[in-house]
Amino acid sequence: MTGQSSGESPIFGDDFRTIFSDLIAWRRDVRHFRTDPIPPEVIADCLALADLAPSVGNSQPWRWINVSQPDLRAKVKAAFTEANNAAAKIYDGDQAALYARLKLEGIDAAPVQFAVFCEESCPQGNGLGRQTMPEMLRYSTVCSIHTFWLAARARGIGMGWISIVDPAAITETFGVPSSWTLIGYLCVGYPAEDHIVPELERRHWQHRTPNEERFRKQAFK
Amino acid sequence: MTGQSSGESPIFGDDFRTIFSDLIAWRRDVRHFRTDPIPPEVIADCLALADLAPSVGNSQPWRWINVSQPDLRAKVKAAFTEANNAAAKIYDGDQAALYARLKLEGIDAAPVQFAVFCEESCPQGNGLGRQTMPEMLRYSTVCSIHTFWLAARARGIGMGWISIVDPAAITETFGVPSSWTLIGYLCVGYPAEDHIVPELERRHWQHRTPNEERFRKQAFK
Numbered sequence: 001m002t003g004q005s006s007g008e009s010p011i012f013g014d015d016f017r018t019i020f021s022d023l024i025a026w027r028r029d030v031r032h033f034r035t036d037p038i039p040p041e042v043i044a045d046c047l048a049l050a051d052l053a054p055s056v057g058n059s060q061p062w063r064w065i066n067v068s069q070p071d072l073r074a075k076v077k078a079a080f081t082e083a084n085n086a087a088a089k090i091y092d093g094d095q096a097a098l099y100a101r102l103k104l105e106g107i108d109a110a111p112v113q114f115a116v117f118c119e120e121s122c123p124q125g126n127g128l129g130r131q132t133m134p135e136m137l138r139y140s141t142v143c144s145i146h147t148f149w150l151a152a153r154a155r156g157i158g159m160g161w162i163s164i165v166d167p168a169a170i171t172e173t174f175g176v177p178s179s180w181t182l183i184g185y186l187c188v189g190y191p192a193e194d195h196i197v198p199e200l201e202r203r204h205w206q207h208r209t210p211n212e213e214r215f216r217k218q219a220f221k
Numbered sequence: 222m223t224g225q226s227s228g229e230s231p232i233f234g235d236d237f238r239t240i241f242s243d244l245i246a247w248r249r250d251v252r253h254f255r256t257d258p259i260p261p262e263v264i265a266d267c268l269a270l271a272d273l274a275p276s277v278g279n280s281q282p283w284r285w286i287n288v289s290q291p292d293l294r295a296k297v298k299a300a301f302t303e304a305n306n307a308a309a310k311i312y313d314g315d316q317a318a319l320y321a322r323l324k325l326e327g328i329d330a331a332p333v334q335f336a337v338f339c340e341e342s343c344p345q346g347n348g349l350g351r352q353t354m355p356e357m358l359r360y361s362t363v364c365s366i367h368t369f370w371l372a373a374r375a376r377g378i379g380m381g382w383i384s385i386v387d388p389a390a391i392t393e394t395f396g397v398p399s400s401w402t403l404i405g406y407l408c409v410g411y412p413a414e415d416h417i418v419p420e421l422e423r424r425h426w427q428h429r430t431p432n433e434e435r436f437r438k439q440a441f442k
Contacts, residue, residue, distance in 0.1 A: 009415035
């Protein structure tokens with residue numbers, strides 16, 4: 001094992017990289033949680049790492065709300081149910097039946113939940129790097145969520161990212177400033193099971209595909 | 222060191238987590254590169270991990286173009302220069318002088334460069350999870366870039382994410398389908414120096430700030 005947390009630049013070794021690859025391969029979007037509580041200091045450690053995520057102009061535009069109140073969770077669950085019922089209607093036949101059987105959220109069981117927003121009018125960073133691509137603030141917030149996700153998985157904790165909600169319903173539920181954009185609603189807890197294969201693949205909704213189409217050596221012209 | 226890359230669920234240990242924290246803390250947005258080539262198999266390893274990033278509905282919407290042709294790199298550099306000159310005009314006085322001294326790209330030196338797009342009309346995933354938040358496709362692509370970034374850093378390789386370009390100029394340069402959205406232009410190479418402090422902080426553009434504003438225990442109402 002090489003590397004250190006002191007002031008010197010760490011040199012990462014093969015053994016670290018092997019386990020890091022495991023972390024990437026075994027990260028899942030979790031929807032089946034155990035209800036065991038997570039020690040607050042463990043969540044705090046994950047949030048401290050999430051706060052080190054890359055951000056455009058060093059703007060740190062992410063805004064995390066720890067959602068513990070049952071009434072707020074119930075409102076999010078209702079927003080999910082409404083959006084999910086509407087989403088189900090775009091499918092027919094076998095695909096509709098399969099969609100109806102998928103579990104796409106873990107709001108009832110996950111002991112820790114976050115609503116994560118992006119502050120679009122964030123003064124920090126002085127606008128650097130976001131004149132032509134203001135969406136970089138949202139992308140920075142995604143990096144913060146992804147860092148939390150990996151940090152949690154490294155502690156045996158799973159995360160599920162809920163996007164089947166009307167963002168307006170969530171911003172209204174939490175009464176956030178109008179300049180805040182919902183990026184994701186996160187369910188966090190110990191997973192009921194670990195899997196290297198995504199649940200959507202195990203349930204034959206969507207398999208991963210060969211990557212030739214995704215990585216090209218040439219421009220189109 | 223615990224964990225394994227076999228079929229069994231890995232258990233990540235304290236030693237792994239310590240080095241993972243170093244990885245997060247020492248990841249930087251790099252603009253000063255050495256020109257030494259990177260072995261293609263090392264880049265391939267990083268891309269293979271990037272392809273395991275979370276994606277909405279298992280859609281894998283990221284599209285990476287490896288940009289090696291000098292004429293294409295020159296066009297990207299020109300697009301950067303134009304956007305950067307326009308961006309510089311929003312600052313006055315000392316801030317304008319400071320902005321003018323910042324190095325915000327590494328196109329001339331970085332041995333490996335990628336233009337990364339999101340396929341907005343991606344059929345893979347069958348639309349799951351993106352009816353109310355179609356931007357989840359773009360967020361998935363960000364997770365792919367962030368995974369590459371960390372995988373590269375674990376190999377001593379730096380990455381810089383360029384967002385100071387008109388996205389239309391880049392999509393035109395590469396002749397990509399109209400359904401592709403530019404997410405970032407990436408410069409990749411061995412960094413001239415390693416730093417735990419971001420360059421924008423070292424150059425007094427923007428320091429990180431205390432995180433009380435970013436992490437809340439309560440909704441606003």
